[in-house]
Amino acid sequence: MKSAIGSAAVLLVLMLFWQGLHLAVANSSLPSPVTTLVQLVALFGDPDFWKQTSQTAQAFGAAVVLSTVGGIALGVLLGMNRTAGSVSEPILVNLYSLPKVTLYPVVLLVFGLGISARIAFGVMHGMIPLTLFTMNAILQMKPVYRRSAAVMGLSPWQTSVTVVLPAILPEVITGARLGVSLCLLGVLIGEMFAARNGLGYMVMHAMERGDMATVLAVALLLAIFALLVNSALLALDRAWRH
């Protein structure tokens, strides 16, 4: 509760800083927070905005589902075997820190210019952390858990559900938290480059027109959305850890 007040205070300071920038910038090409909020409200009444939002939402939703399922499956697969784990870990870490935008043209060449390219690009971003965290969670699970399960006479299926899953869940949620944010980033970058749809495209288009209020309104909306989703997963993360 106390930290929530503190965080609110920090956000207030950021707003004031923004307002200060607005006042400081010559002939204010930088919209003020109020102008931005007004523009955001105006956008809510604009059917085109909702069309773009639903485009982004579809791509983001599909990317989240695919990268979650795929990431966990791959992580479990690699985590089952110690050699597979230690062979793939550095590769995955390197892939994580690679600027994946450079590979976006490949995705476009493979998937074409439609929504599937953006989904694929979102998955490319989101799947890696999930795979890494799931894999490491399994590799680091104390062997004694599995041995105890065997001593208690649990079947492999029972072991997976009652022992392995609860043991790795917190790590998986941490991975999902990263993965979901990166999915959004991947989808948006995809939309900003060579697309005719989605909020990313809308921002690019507004940028070209010099419509700063729309740029900031959409950016602000996405930032708030990302913060909310992440905080929710963070709360889940903490709840599972104790």
Next chain:
Amino acid sequence: MGRPSFETRPAAAPQDEAERVANHGSQPMTRAGWIRLLVIAAAVAVLEIACRVGWIPVTVVIPPSAMATSLYDIIASGTHWNDILVSLRSVVAAAVIAVLLGFLVGAVIHAFPVVRGAVEPLLASYYAVPTFMFYPVFIILFGVGSGAIIAIAVLLAIVAMISATLTGLDRIPTVLGKTARIMRLGPVERAFRISLPAAMPYLFTGVKLAVAYAFIGVIASEFILSGAGMGYAIAYAYNNFNNREMYGLMLLIVLVVTVVNTALDTVDRRLQARLRR
């Protein structure tokens, strides 16, 4: 994206004392390392064959050997040296600013628990914000060119360093602070001789991540938004259907980033090994 998530990278399986001593210094290639090399080589070979046989059309992916020759031509002809320099300069600037500023901010936040309590929950979620969207703001502030791109990259990279600094300062064992007092070190000497080296493994993880994010921020900004640099060169080649050059440039970036990250990672692992107690 700035979460220092891989700071929690698993330490290797517990080793006994002899092994720990033996592992100090230059390590020979491990079995996993050889397998990894084989896997990568096999993947490249499969891609080569698939492209050569025509399973994958050359309009989509060119054979790895063609990528390599393209890369060679790019380097030999020098057509892209300027792009390469522009990008590397931005990455270095962004990484240096992010590391220094991040350390400073982290140290200040650490010194004021009240501020920390307010800022930390935001830090944990900050990386989720799609920073690129704010590019026009930086154009207004810094003008068109490297300034705005460096600003984006710093924004992306700095949180990793702030978090690493907080962790590092937290993890300085209290007993080392007591030892510093017993040795009657002054505040400056204590900071440089005890606190900094004690926090260094964590700080370096921050440096490693900051560099990786600086690369991501710079290359991605160039790709989507700018008119210079390696990221832009790739986008330009793509838009002009110049697949050969595009793949050569991609290979270049992948190689550079991999080499830099691997080098930093090696140092990082060495420093982490110090903590394995």
Next chain:
Amino acid sequence: MSVALAEPAVVAAVADPHVRLTGVTRVFSRRGSTESVHALGPIDLDLMRGEFFSVVGPSGCGKSTLLDVLAGLAKPTEGTAEFEGRPIDGVPAGVGVVFQEDASFPWLTVEDNVAFGLRRAGVDPAEIARRVDYAIGFVGLRGFVDAYPAQLSGGMRQRVCIARTLVTQPRLILLDEPFGALDQQTRLLMGDELLRLWRETAATVLLITHALDEAAMLSDRVGVMSARPGVFIDIVETGWDAERDSRIVSHPRFGDLTGHLWEKLRTESLKHLRDG
């Protein structure tokens, strides 16, 4: 040495103890809470110059807290602590401490760890080399001069800390369970070495330990502490002469001594177990 010459020195020592604690009490109060933990005291204790004093007591009774007060790391809530006639305010010069936790610097080799204090003090390099070599030999780490702490076992790291403290030649040495991570044999041998060093340097030693035999063998006096808040419920004079070593464990009086210590401690330790 004539009695007449020795006499005034002894009188001076009695009148002027090396360390004097009067009514030392330490209470921890948690911030934002009215609850407070009375960890220690009141303690009255005089340590003579060159004395070897051990403290035994149940876990959590305030032994480390007592050491913090002596080292000038913590101020007593009540009472006064003096070292060499002056009130302890901040860490006094001439005090060396080996902490209960591992305090070796993981970024330095064993040699650099041990030399750390001397290099700072600007001691002559040849002298540093000589003293460091002696201290490393003393703790039996000659083969590990260039090793880093992460490559050593817990007991070996603790020995690095002991060596690092010894090279500065403190007049008061405070040791908080320094041999806790050692096996029984090494522990006895390290005890012998510690006794030898103590005789050589004539330093005053305060040793905190949970091993009753160690206290009984090494000390001139053993202070037995109660469960928290720790006060001395008994101070036992061992009566050994200064030339003792670990072979006194077979001395008939040794068994009586440890037996007596355990008798005093048993009830207190039980109290600790019950109260958690």
